[in-house]
Amino acid sequence: MKIVIDAMGGDNAPEEIIKGAIMAVNEFGVDIILVGDEVKIKSEVEKYQIKDKNKVTIVHASEIITNDESPTMAIRRKKHSSMVVGLKMLKEGYADAFISAGSTGALLAGGLFIVGRIDGIDRPCLAPIIPGEKGNFMLLDAGANAECKPRNILQFAIMGDVYSKKVLGKQNPKVGLVNIGVEEEKGTEFVKQSYALLKQSELNFIGNIEPRDIPKGECDIVLADGFVGNVILKLYEGVAQTIFDVLKREIYSSFLNKLGGFLLKPVFKKFKTDFDYTEYGGAILLGVKNVLIKAHGSSNAKAIKNAVKQAVNCINGNVVEIISQEIKNMNILE
């Protein structure tokens, strides 16, 4: 099993990316291909003990795609970027999965133009795993398609169902549709039509889910168009971050507060672990012909290591193949 990693993408590249990649090699025994500036990668790799050096390959790529450039243009023009080189290796069968903490837009464009969609899938979607109170859940689409059709939502749900079963080991994942009320007749035309399609499907569709209930984690697959999904993803992070920033500032404001904060350290730590996105790897791009994982832009080594684990689980679970089959069955039924 070979996994290509974009060594140059993300806020902490290449240091943390390479560190995480090597942790994965040592822990999971996978083969890793690091793509990017050869000199920089080599000097980082040499810092670590590697159990089996044969498992690490470096492939040179002279360019980097940044977050500031047009994703589609960048994918088309920067043929020597770590992202394009890595995706081409995947496409051509030199690897089984690709991971990048770089530009989300570029990864989406590369997924479409270089790797290609699964037959029958109209739109791939971005699906991060998000920690909730009673368990993690998948959010689809978290931002690949700002505008969607009801048919896309149904396909997202089918893909999320396969992933939840095969990678997250959930038996009969609950599927919920984000809406501004639980009643069937609530929301926009788009949401109502999506509801009708989901209701007819064989999925374990539990109906509408109100945004207030999303953090409870009672629903395994949370569906929304890419605009709403992205709002949910970012607001979730923002509210949690703000609460902890404010608490932290207050805790440091007096001696007694500091003492209280010290005593509660295990609580905050447990909380941080339970709600730590780095535990879950990255967001998978579902609907393309290979395993593509978008790690968080601020990924540290642990997040990258867990993204590799996620990729391994996707490959072992035959996620792409099963999705292809499910979509074929769905289209035959239509």
Add this chain to the structure above:
Amino acid sequence: MKIVIDAMGGDNAPEEIIKGAIMAVNEFGVDIILVGDEVKIKSEVEKYQIKDKNKVTIVHASEIITNDESPTMAIRRKKHSSMVVGLKMLKEGYADAFISAGSTGALLAGGLFIVGRIDGIDRPCLAPIIPGEKGNFMLLDAGANAECKPRNILQFAIMGDVYSKKVLGKQNPKVGLVNIGVEEEKGTEFVKQSYALLKQSELNFIGNIEPRDIPKGECDIVLADGFVGNVILKLYEGVAQTIFDVLKREIYSSFLNKLGGFLLKPVFKKFKTDFDYTEYGGAILLGVKNVLIKAHGSSNAKAIKNAVKQAVNCINGNVVEIISQEIKNMNILE
């Protein structure tokens, strides 16, 4: 100044509603008209000391509109409901503002069909005040219109601007448009067209705001269509609630944690006060011909008291009249 209050609406009606109304009479010296079941209201009112009993009037209404019925049907058919009776008194000039913690949908329908829109306003919007890290902000539309046009967004912004200046006392409120990226070209067609309209306006438009940054409270007026706005409102509440539930559970899990929790009590308390929605009254329905306030469904007495204060400020600030004038000017300019 006379304010009608729906004594029967909300999870804690009529007890907390009436308690809050009387607190408002005693503190602010306003005249209050309590609408609902006369017998129940009387027996509640008698529990309290009222400085000037002349300031409390009870108007009987035999029906109640619940959250489970169709709002439009309920408003049309339940002529004797506390909501319809109250709104009619407002419409006919017997009062200056109306407050209800009951069905949001019914209040919106009643606002449209009984009170009526301000000339030139296509769609009224629901605008709660939400606490953020650096200050509170207004969210429009928080759920009145699941589907909007760019023109509606511009009108919401103008109404929010008037309210922020006249009621919240903000000099030059910053207006931000919720989008999945800060760049002008991001998002759906609807968001891009709304951006263009806002950019041409005389508002202090600061561009797109990413959901991650909303809780920081750096933007005074946060604009979105009613679907996205409602998602933001409910997720904001849900994430904060979940974090505090989890922290609370952990704090009670061991003696040292409890001690730490005890020492941090002032921190949690300050946090609760800073982020307490009951401090801000309710969500105003902007764009109708009178002051209409939707208090939170779970409002306690304090929330109702503050909603009365908010109504007083709206009346004193001539919010409805100034909005009418601004919209007239806008339409003349077109």
